[in-house]
Amino acid sequence: MSARVAGTAAAGVALALALTQDVLPGAAFYHRWQYALLLAAALAVVVASIVSALRSGSRWAALALGGALLAGLAGLASGLLGPDTASVIGTPGTVAPIPALGAAAFFGAADAAAIGRGDATIVLRRPGKPALEVAAFGHRLDGESILGLEARPAAFVEAWDEHGAHLTITQPSNASFLSPVLLFRQRQKIGEFDVPFDVFATPGRGRIFHALFFTPRDLANFPHAVADTAHPALILTVSDEAGKPLGIALAPSAKTIELGGVRVRATLGTFPALTIASAPPAWALAGGLALSALGLAGGALSARRRAGAAIQPAGT
Amino acid sequence: MRQAVVIVSLALLAGGCYSGPDPAAVAAGGPATLTGAPAQSFEVVRTDGRVDSLAHHRGSVVLLNLWATWCPPCREELPALEQFSRAYAGRVVVLGVDQGESASVARDFARARGVTYPILVDLGQQYGRAYQGLGLPTTVIVGRDGHVVRGIDGAMTLAQMRDAVAPVLAKR
Numbered sequence: 259m260s261a262r263v264a265g266t267a268a269a270g271v272a273l274a275l276a277l278t279q280d281v282l283p284g285a286a287f288y289h290r291w292q293y294a295l296l297l298a299a300a301l302a303v304v305v306a307s308i309v310s311a312l313r314s315g316s317r318w319a320a321l322a323l324g325g326a327l328l329a330g331l332a333g334l335a336s337g338l339l340g341p342d343t344a345s346v347i348g349t350p351g352t353v354a355p356i357p358a359l360g361a362a363a364f365f366g367a368a369d370a371a372a373i374g375r376g377d378a379t380i381v382l383r384r385p386g387k388p389a390l391e392v393a394a395f396g397h398r399l400d401g402e403s404i405l406g407l408e409a410r411p412a413a414f415v416e417a418w419d420e421h422g423a424h425l426t427i428t429q430p431s432n433a434s435f436l437s438p439v440l441l442f443r444q445r446q447k448i449g450e451f452d453v454p455f456d457v458f459a460t461p462g463r464g465r466i467f468h469a470l471f472f473t474p475r476d477l478a479n480f481p482h483a484v485a486d487t488a489h490p491a492l493i494l495t496v497s498d499e500a501g502k503p504l505g506i507a508l509a510p511s512a513k514t515i516e517l518g519g520v521r522v523r524a525t526l527g528t529f530p531a532l533t534i535a536s537a538p539p540a541w542a543l544a545g546g547l548a549l550s551a552l553g554l555a556g557g558a559l560s561a562r563r564r565a566g567a568a569i570q571p572a573g574t
Numbered sequence: 575m576r577q578a579v580v581i582v583s584l585a586l587l588a589g590g591c592y593s594g595p596d597p598a599a600v601a602a603g604g605p606a607t608l609t610g611a612p613a614q615s616f617e618v619v620r621t622d623g624r625v626d627s628l629a630h631h632r633g634s635v636v637l638l639n640l641w642a643t644w645c646p647p648c649r650e651e652l653p654a655l656e657q658f659s660r661a662y663a664g665r666v667v668v669l670g671v672d673q674g675e676s677a678s679v680a681r682d683f684a685r686a687r688g689v690t691y692p693i694l695v696d697l698g699q700q701y702g703r704a705y706q707g708l709g710l711p712t713t714v715i716v717g718r719d720g721h722v723v724r725g726i727d728g729a730m731t732l733a734q735m736r737d738a739v740a741p742v743l744a745k746r
Contacts, residue, residue: 426674436702
């Protein structure tokens with residue numbers, strides 16, 4: 259392989275690795291040593307190729323390679339120095355400050371139907387700037403952060419006593435004590451399953467429920483047949499306030515079951531968390547791409563002129 | 575039967591994983607962090623059958639008290655709240671917001687205790703979520719401009735209620 263081909267290939271790899279952080283943001287791989295090593299190796303070849311190009315007078319080639327070097331260095335810095343992708347999990351209807359962005363995330367209110375549909379929203383507000391409704395991954399914020407949504411399992415829980423009187427749901431282990439929406443911040447490994455887990459209580463009846471969230475795929479993989487594998491379901495265990503076990507049941511989404519003297523209905527679905535991923539600065543990526551394109555175009559034009567100049571004397 | 579055995583074994587494994595309250599998680603939120611934020615409002619039914627919300631009282635100083643009948647500190651706080659609502663009638667609107675219980679449960683309980691201020695029945699616990707109640711009772715003081723002035727976790731005495739609203743009432 260000639261040095262020129264190696265340089266071009268390395269420049270392509272460096273550009274691609276840097277751009278991937280922007281196109282497919284949030285992957286943990288960008289912050290691993292393997293990614294940094296790959297990018298650093300490509301950049302070393304690019305630098306050597308730039309030196310070689312300058313020595314041979316190929317300024318356009320050096321410019322194109324310089325563009326790749328700029329974008330690649332930005333990608334390397336972002337991967338090595340940028341914070342790992344973070345998730346901000348908020349209860350529906352609440353506000354979470356994000357000091358690192360100088361912003362606050364407003365998590366949309368969500369009833370049982372909204373949890374079931376999984377279409378709740380997050381709005382980011384910053385002083386003096388218009389509100390930003392975050393949709394799928396891809397909102398670039400102030401250059402070096404990319405915002406996105408991560409659909410996390412959620413359950414809207416309702417409970418009644420034996421007379422049909424509504425019962426308060428509390429979450430003693432969560433910051434949002436008075437929310438009937440479980441966000442399953444913990445996970446539990448059970449055999450081959452690694453499932454979301456949460457706890458809620460009905461203090462009016464002195465009951466504590468442990469909830470394990472099973473997706474339709476999990477249910478289909480149960481060693482024994484489950485009646486409905488088209489929808490998610492909870493496995494609920496209930497105990498009294500002294501910890502005495504009172505029962506266990508499979509609670510399909512939106513179906514009312516009776517457990518431990520309490521009627522429980524959990525509507526299962528998703529609620530978004532805000533993900534914040536670091537990425538190379540937009541100016542570095544755009545500048546690198548522009549320089550590379552300029553270098554390639556200039557090189558092509560220069561080559562055409564040289565070819566024209568070489569042909570002309572022969573034809574006269 | 576075999577399915578039940580599987581469920582029981584899964585649950586036995588799950589039974590041991592309740593970690594109890596997470597102090598770090600609790601410290602991250604709470605009503606005190608809402609000072610200065612716009613006070614969120616939701617329309618709900620009151621125990622007297624009318625529809626009401628915090629927003630209906632915009633322009634007044636509001637003491638919003640989240641409570642439930644099963645909550646012992648809430649029950650202890652009720653006489654002081656009633657006394658406060660009578661003493662500050664016309665200056666401060668007191669709204670009780672029952673969390674997650676049926677209107678009949680809240681109404682019967684409030685009647686038996688001689689509560690005269692309006693009780694909102696928040697079946698969906700929207701106020702509880704929005705005001706990040708760490709427990710019950712939770713009290714939120716809302717200014718005339720519709721912004722949260724203070725959020726207080728736990729039962730308050732009459733003197734503490736007076737102190738909480740004094741700075742807001744002093745503003746004209």
